[in-house]
Amino acid sequence: MPGHVVKSLEGLLGSDRLSFGAAIREQHGRDESYHADADGIFPPQVVILPRSTAEVSEIVKICSHARIPIIPSGACTSLEGHIAALRGGVALNMREMNKILEVNQEDMDVRVQAGVTRIHLNEYLRDTGLFFPIDPGADASIGGMLSTRASGTNAVRYGTMRDNALSLEAVMADGSIISTGSRARKSSTGYDLTRLLIGSEGTLGIITEATIKLHGQPEAISAAHLQSEFLTDSVNATICIIQSGIPVARIELLDEKTCAAVKAQSKLELEAKPTLFFEFHGESWNFLQASPHQLAGEICKDFGGSRFKWAGSAEERTTLWKARHQAYYSIIAQRPGCKGMPTDACVPISRLAECIEETEGDMVACGLAGSILGHVGDGNFHCILVLDPNNQDEIHAAHQFAERLARRAIRMGGTCRNVAALFDGEHGVGYGKLKFMEEEYGPAAIEVMRSIKKALDPLGILNPGKMGS
Amino acid sequence: MPGHVVKSLEGLLGSDRLSFGAAIREQHGRDESYHADADGIFPPQVVILPRSTAEVSEIVKICSHARIPIIPSGACTSLEGHIAALRGGVALNMREMNKILEVNQEDMDVRVQAGVTRIHLNEYLRDTGLFFPIDPGADASIGGMLSTRASGTNAVRYGTMRDNALSLEAVMADGSIISTGSRARKSSTGYDLTRLLIGSEGTLGIITEATIKLHGQPEAISAAHLQSEFLTDSVNATICIIQSGIPVARIELLDEKTCAAVKAQSKLELEAKPTLFFEFHGESWNFLQASPHQLAGEICKDFGGSRFKWAGSAEERTTLWKARHQAYYSIIAQRPGCKGMPTDACVPISRLAECIEETEGDMVACGLAGSILGHVGDGNFHCILVLDPNNQDEIHAAHQFAERLARRAIRMGGTCRNVAALFDGEHGVGYGKLKFMEEEYGPAAIEVMRSIKKALDPLGILNPGKMGS
CATH class of the missing domain: 3.30.70.2740 (Alpha-Beta Plaits)
Structure with missing residues (x-):
C-alpha cells in the first residue's frame, strides 16, 4: 500500500487505529471454513475499525482516490470466504459501530449500526416484548447478515434479511452516503436500493446503518423432533405441515449421518435416522385446544414418522436447538x-x-x-x-x-x-462462481449485474473478486 | 414516428397489429384519474399488443435502434399516470400475453405471463386450494402490479408484490431477455434483479413473465367493522390488534367523510364516523374457542369503539368489501x-x-x-x-x-x-415528483438511481419521464 495512502488514513484516524500486525490481518483473510488451509489465505494490507459513517465515507474517498480495494466485514463468522482480501487492500471491520440507535416499539422497528450483533440486539430488546428473529446460527452482525442476505433456521416463519429490512444507510464507492428509504412499511416510489444492497456482499456499497423490522416475542413456543425411516417421508410431512398453515417457526432436516454426528456431541436421545427438528411459535390463543405440535405430530404419523417426541420444557428446547446450531462443528468433529x-x-x-x-x-x-x-x-x-x-x-x-x-x-x-x-x-x-452464476441466470442477466456493478463502482474497489466481478 | 420504424414493426407483426386509431391511442395516454382533463392527455403514436416475449424483444430492438420510447402497460387500471406517453412512442399493452404457464401446487407457486389479471388467475386456481392474495382493488395485471410494486388491502398479512415474486423474465432496453432467478424460495447469489425491476414502472426493463408465490386459501374467514368517535382510537386499536398477533388479513380505515360516501353508495348500515373494516384469515383450528374477531372486538372496546359489528355470512362480507373497493368511486360521486x-x-x-x-x-x-x-x-x-x-x-x-x-x-x-x-x-x-424523491431519499441516493437507469437504459427509451428520469 502506497505510503501516501497510509499517511492520509493516519491523518484521518490517528496512527494507532491502523492495524498492520500479521495476526489481525490473517484473521481478516480467512474465515471458519476450509479455505484458509486448502487455498491459502488472502490477508488485507491493513485492518481498520471505523467508528462512524462519516469515517467510513472519508476512508472510502481516500481509497477510491488511490484505487485501493476495501473489504467490509462484520463479526467474521462467514463460512464462505466472503471477507478474503483477494486483491489486498483495506479490511474495514464494522464491529465498533455497534450502537442501537432507536427502538420504535409501536412501529416494531429498530435502527442500528451495522456492527451490532443479533444476540446483542435481542438482549437489548428483551424487556420490550419484541425480538429480531433472523437466526443464522452464529452471532453474526446485522450488517454482515444484510450483505450476505442471511436467512437461517426460522426463515419459514419470519422471512430472510431481504424481508426484514426497512431501509439502509450505506457509503457508496465514491464516498457518498445514501439513505435507501424511510421507516414506512411500504414504499412505491423509486428503485429498491435496499434490496439491491442486501446480498451484494459489499460490492456495491458499505452498509453502515439499518432500520429493521422487529416481531412480537411469541407468547408460546413448543418444539419437537421426528425420526423417520426414509428422508422422503420427512420432506413430505414438511410439505403437508406448511400447507396446513400450522405456525411453524423452524423445521430443520438432519440426514442419517448428521444425526449420528449430533448425537455424538449432545445429550439428545436420537437414532441415526433422517430427523426433523420443529419449533412452533404462536400466541396463547392458538393453543387452546389443539396445539400445533399435536397437529404436526398427527400429520407426521401419516407419513410413517414413528418417533415424534415433544420437547415440553424450555430446557429440552434449548438442548434441541443448541445441538442443531452446533451441527456444523459436530459434523467436522467426526x-x-x-x-x-x-x-x-x-x-x-x-x-x-x-x-x-x-x-x-x-x-x-x-x-x-x-x-x-x-x-x-x-x-x-x-x-x-x-x-x-x-x-x-x-x-x-x-x-x-x-x-x-x-x-x-x-x-x-x-x-x-x-x-x-x-x-x-x-x-x-472467482472463475468457478461466475460459471455457475451464468448457468443459473444466463449470460444476459449476468451482463445486467455487471452493468450495475460498473455503474456504481466504476473503479472496482469495493470487495473486488466477489460476486463474479 | 419515422416511416422506416413503422415498416420494421409491420414487417415483424403484420400491419393489422399496429393500432394508430385516435381512440385506442388516447385510451393509452390517460388513466382513471383526473390528469387527463386537467393536464391534457399524452397519447402514444401507436399501440401494439405483443403475444410473446420474443416479439417484445424484437419490438424493443427496433425501437432502440431508432430511439423511440416504449411505454409498457397492463390492464390500464392505474390511477397515477403511470402509462402516459409523455414523449410519444410505442405503447406496449401486455393484455394478450395472458397465459398461465405452470402451477406448482406442492411448491405453492405459479408462472404466468405479465398480462394475466389477478381475478383471472384466482378463478383458474379455485380448485387447487391455493390463491394469489394481493388485491389492489382493480382487476390489475400481474405485470402491472409488479411494475408499480402494488400492495392493497391485505398486505398486512400477505405482503406486497415485492414479497411475493420468486423470479421474473424481462426484456431489457437492448432487447436482451433476462431471467432474474429460479423457483427457489431463497437465493443468496447475485444481485437482486427481481426486486430492482419490481416498482421500476417499466423504466429499467419490461416484465414479460413472473413466477409468484401462492398461499393456501384460508379455511376460515371472518369480517367485522368498528365505528369510533375518534380516528385516533381506531388507529390505536389497530396497533394493539397487530401486536397481539391476531391473524388480521385486512384492516381498512375510512374517515368520517369516506364513510358517508360509502354509506350513500352501498347498503351498509353505517354512521358517518371513523370506521375500521376488518377481515381475519385463519385455519379452522384457530377458531376453536376464541375467534379472532371476538378477540379484536374486545381490544376495540378498550379503545372506545362502541359499534363492533361482525359480518357473519359470506354475503355480508362481500357487501362490506365491495363497498370498500368501490370507495374511490363513491368518494368521487359525492x-x-x-x-x-x-x-x-x-x-x-x-x-x-x-x-x-x-x-x-x-x-x-x-x-x-x-x-x-x-x-x-x-x-x-x-x-x-x-x-x-x-x-x-x-x-x-x-x-x-x-x-x-x-x-x-x-x-x-x-x-x-x-x-x-x-x-x-x-x-x-416529472419535475415535481423528482423534487419529492430528492427530499425523501436525498440527492446522493437519487444519483445512484440515475446511474442505474443510465447503465441499464443508456438511450432512455423505456417509459421516459417517469421515476424522476
Whole structure:
C-alpha cells in the first residue's frame, strides 16, 4: 500500500487505529471454513475499525482516490470466504459501530449500526416484548447478515434479511452516503436500493446503518423432533405441515449421518435416522385446544414418522436447538484434523427429497465424507463435506462433486452457492462462481449485474473478486 | 414516428397489429384519474399488443435502434399516470400475453405471463386450494402490479408484490431477455434483479413473465367493522390488534367523510364516523374457542369503539368489501362532474393518526373537497381530493396541498407518492415528483438511481419521464 495512502488514513484516524500486525490481518483473510488451509489465505494490507459513517465515507474517498480495494466485514463468522482480501487492500471491520440507535416499539422497528450483533440486539430488546428473529446460527452482525442476505433456521416463519429490512444507510464507492428509504412499511416510489444492497456482499456499497423490522416475542413456543425411516417421508410431512398453515417457526432436516454426528456431541436421545427438528411459535390463543405440535405430530404419523417426541420444557428446547446450531462443528468433529467445506443449495420443495438423495448417492459414490442438513421448509439445504486439507485428490474430488451439486440444483429449478467453485484451484479465484452464476441466470442477466456493478463502482474497489466481478 | 420504424414493426407483426386509431391511442395516454382533463392527455403514436416475449424483444430492438420510447402497460387500471406517453412512442399493452404457464401446487407457486389479471388467475386456481392474495382493488395485471410494486388491502398479512415474486423474465432496453432467478424460495447469489425491476414502472426493463408465490386459501374467514368517535382510537386499536398477533388479513380505515360516501353508495348500515373494516384469515383450528374477531372486538372496546359489528355470512362480507373497493368511486360521486386526485402516503404507524388528522385539518383549511381512507395496518393511507377540472384555482390549491402532504409524510419518517406533483402544471411533468424523491431519499441516493437507469437504459427509451428520469 502506497505510503501516501497510509499517511492520509493516519491523518484521518490517528496512527494507532491502523492495524498492520500479521495476526489481525490473517484473521481478516480467512474465515471458519476450509479455505484458509486448502487455498491459502488472502490477508488485507491493513485492518481498520471505523467508528462512524462519516469515517467510513472519508476512508472510502481516500481509497477510491488511490484505487485501493476495501473489504467490509462484520463479526467474521462467514463460512464462505466472503471477507478474503483477494486483491489486498483495506479490511474495514464494522464491529465498533455497534450502537442501537432507536427502538420504535409501536412501529416494531429498530435502527442500528451495522456492527451490532443479533444476540446483542435481542438482549437489548428483551424487556420490550419484541425480538429480531433472523437466526443464522452464529452471532453474526446485522450488517454482515444484510450483505450476505442471511436467512437461517426460522426463515419459514419470519422471512430472510431481504424481508426484514426497512431501509439502509450505506457509503457508496465514491464516498457518498445514501439513505435507501424511510421507516414506512411500504414504499412505491423509486428503485429498491435496499434490496439491491442486501446480498451484494459489499460490492456495491458499505452498509453502515439499518432500520429493521422487529416481531412480537411469541407468547408460546413448543418444539419437537421426528425420526423417520426414509428422508422422503420427512420432506413430505414438511410439505403437508406448511400447507396446513400450522405456525411453524423452524423445521430443520438432519440426514442419517448428521444425526449420528449430533448425537455424538449432545445429550439428545436420537437414532441415526433422517430427523426433523420443529419449533412452533404462536400466541396463547392458538393453543387452546389443539396445539400445533399435536397437529404436526398427527400429520407426521401419516407419513410413517414413528418417533415424534415433544420437547415440553424450555430446557429440552434449548438442548434441541443448541445441538442443531452446533451441527456444523459436530459434523467436522467426526473426522479429526479435517476441515469443513459447506455448500448452500435451495430447490423447490417438491424436488428437495430427490435432490438430497441424489447428492447423498453421489457423495458415497465418490468416497467423500460429509453430511446434509437443511432448512427444509424453504427447500434449502447444506451439504457439508469434511476434507483432509493436505489430500489434493480429495480436494479435487470435492470440487467435482460440488460442481455436480450446483448443476443438479439448477436443473431442478433451484440455486446453489458453491463455495468450492468460488475458490476453484484449477481456474483461479472467482472463475468457478461466475460459471455457475451464468448457468443459473444466463449470460444476459449476468451482463445486467455487471452493468450495475460498473455503474456504481466504476473503479472496482469495493470487495473486488466477489460476486463474479 | 419515422416511416422506416413503422415498416420494421409491420414487417415483424403484420400491419393489422399496429393500432394508430385516435381512440385506442388516447385510451393509452390517460388513466382513471383526473390528469387527463386537467393536464391534457399524452397519447402514444401507436399501440401494439405483443403475444410473446420474443416479439417484445424484437419490438424493443427496433425501437432502440431508432430511439423511440416504449411505454409498457397492463390492464390500464392505474390511477397515477403511470402509462402516459409523455414523449410519444410505442405503447406496449401486455393484455394478450395472458397465459398461465405452470402451477406448482406442492411448491405453492405459479408462472404466468405479465398480462394475466389477478381475478383471472384466482378463478383458474379455485380448485387447487391455493390463491394469489394481493388485491389492489382493480382487476390489475400481474405485470402491472409488479411494475408499480402494488400492495392493497391485505398486505398486512400477505405482503406486497415485492414479497411475493420468486423470479421474473424481462426484456431489457437492448432487447436482451433476462431471467432474474429460479423457483427457489431463497437465493443468496447475485444481485437482486427481481426486486430492482419490481416498482421500476417499466423504466429499467419490461416484465414479460413472473413466477409468484401462492398461499393456501384460508379455511376460515371472518369480517367485522368498528365505528369510533375518534380516528385516533381506531388507529390505536389497530396497533394493539397487530401486536397481539391476531391473524388480521385486512384492516381498512375510512374517515368520517369516506364513510358517508360509502354509506350513500352501498347498503351498509353505517354512521358517518371513523370506521375500521376488518377481515381475519385463519385455519379452522384457530377458531376453536376464541375467534379472532371476538378477540379484536374486545381490544376495540378498550379503545372506545362502541359499534363492533361482525359480518357473519359470506354475503355480508362481500357487501362490506365491495363497498370498500368501490370507495374511490363513491368518494368521487359525492361531487358530480368532478375528478379524483389520489395520493399515496405511508408513515410509521405510530405517526398515522397525527398525520391523518393534520391532513384533514389542512383540507378543511384550504377549502378542498376530499376524503381519506387507508390500509391502516401498514401505516398507508390515500387522501382522495375531488376536484373540478375546470377550476384552475382549485387545481392550484390541490397541488399546494399535495406538496404539504408529501412533506408531512417525509417529516414523520414516511414516504408519499404525490400524483399532483407528478403532473405539476407549473414546473412541467416529472419535475415535481423528482423534487419529492430528492427530499425523501436525498440527492446522493437519487444519483445512484440515475446511474442505474443510465447503465441499464443508456438511450432512455423505456417509459421516459417517469421515476424522476
